[in-house]
Amino acid sequence: EAGVAQSPRYKIIEKRQSVAFWCNPISGHATLYWYQQILGQGPKLLIQFQNNGVVDDSQLPKDRFSAERLKGVDSTLKIQPAKLEDSAVYLCASSLGSGGLYVNAKNIQYFGAGTRLSVL
Amino acid sequence: DQQVKQNSPSLSVQEGRISILNCDYTNSMFDYFLWYKKYPAEGPTFLISISSIKDKNEDGRFTVFLNKSAKHLSLHIVPSQPGDSAVYFCAASGMNYGGSQGNLIFGKGTKLSVKP
Numbered sequence: 001e002a003g004v005a006q007s008p009r010y011k012i013i014e015k016r017q018s019v020a021f022w023c024n025p026i027s028g029h030a031t032l033y034w035y036q037q038i039l040g041q042g043p044k045l046l047i048q049f050q051n052n053g054v055v056d057d058s059q060l061p062k063d064r065f066s067a068e069r070l071k072g073v074d075s076t077l078k079i080q081p082a083k084l085e086d087s088a089v090y091l092c093a094s095s096l097g098s099g100g101l102y103v104n105a106k107n108i109q110y111f112g113a114g115t116r117l118s119v120l
Numbered sequence: 121d122q123q124v125k126q127n128s129p130s131l132s133v134q135e136g137r138i139s140i141l142n143c144d145y146t147n148s149m150f151d152y153f154l155w156y157k158k159y160p161a162e163g164p165t166f167l168i169s170i171s172s173i174k175d176k177n178e179d180g181r182f183t184v185f186l187n188k189s190a191k192h193l194s195l196h197i198v199p200s201q202p203g204d205s206a207v208y209f210c211a212a213s214g215m216n217y218g219g220s221q222g223n224l225i226f227g228k229g230t231k232l233s234v235k236p
Contacts, residue, residue, distance in 0.1 A: 042226025043226050056223060108169075113161065113162050
């Protein structure tokens with residue numbers, strides 16, 4: 001079974017530029033998550049999709065970040081314009097189930113390798 | 121304010137000995153806890169989980185203990201192997217803590233080094 005695919009692996013941009021990240025979840029997984037992991041911190045959820053609808057985007061800085069999941073499969077996360085503090089690893093994860101209590105394996109989140117963004 | 125705390129940034133253990141990684145949480149509404157392992161340049165990988173209705177869950181060399189009254193959980197690895205060297209993240213979730221279903225709150229991680 002193929003895992004969660006993300007691209008690019010690395011991206012270096014200057015502040016005020018735009019950048020986009022792509023994620024292809026595990027086939028058949030209904031729920032997709034984007035996390036931001038700043039160096040020395042744990043991952044922090046930015047946005048959660050169930051199929052192509054947004055479940056939670058309460059921690060997404062909507063003045064500069066946007067995300068979409070067209071057709072309930074692939075997803076893109078965009079930053080426009082980027083700031084120095086956006087330097088981080090952006091992780092995409094997917095789960096078979098719709099989240100909730102982790103009473104079974106359906107709700108386990110599987111992570112991609114991430115995109116490391118450096119904003120100069 | 122950190123809701124999930126891993127106060128030890130690093131831990132070094134000899135091969136064959138026990139590794140104990142600790143995690144504390146502040147929100148009593150959390151009712152499910154997970155451990156993820158992360159190797160460099162890879163995404164976190166699910167390791168083991170425990171529901172708040174249990175106090176212990178075991179999977180091979182890995183055992184997670186939960187003390188709800190102390191809001192503390194720990195991951196035991198016995199025996200430790202060099203391949204266990206990685207960063208271990210504790211994460212918590214719950215239906216009614218205030219976040220959405222499936223929302224994981226992660227600690228900062230503990231880097232485990234197992235020396236041969």
